[in-house]
Amino acid sequence: MRIDGTAAAGLWANQALFTQAAHRIANVNTPPEPGEDPVELAEEVPAMIVAEHGYTASARVLRVQDETSRSLIDVLG
DSSP states (O other): OOHHHHHHHHHHHHHHHHHHHHHHHHTTTSOOOTTOOOOOHHHHHHHHHHHHHHHHHHHHHHHHHHHHHHHHHHHHO
């Protein structure tokens, strides 16, 4: 797989993790359905932070790849 494909997959995955944690936090006061565990803010907030850092890292990979490609194009003219 190409670097940009891997980084894009990282963006999507971390966005999904962030969204899931945000959804659970938004529903913290909603009683859990039978069989579901209650929302633990001590778990969800760090999960959002980890997802944010993962998203940022994937975005940086894309940015560096773009800058490298531009430099290569400038050199090759």
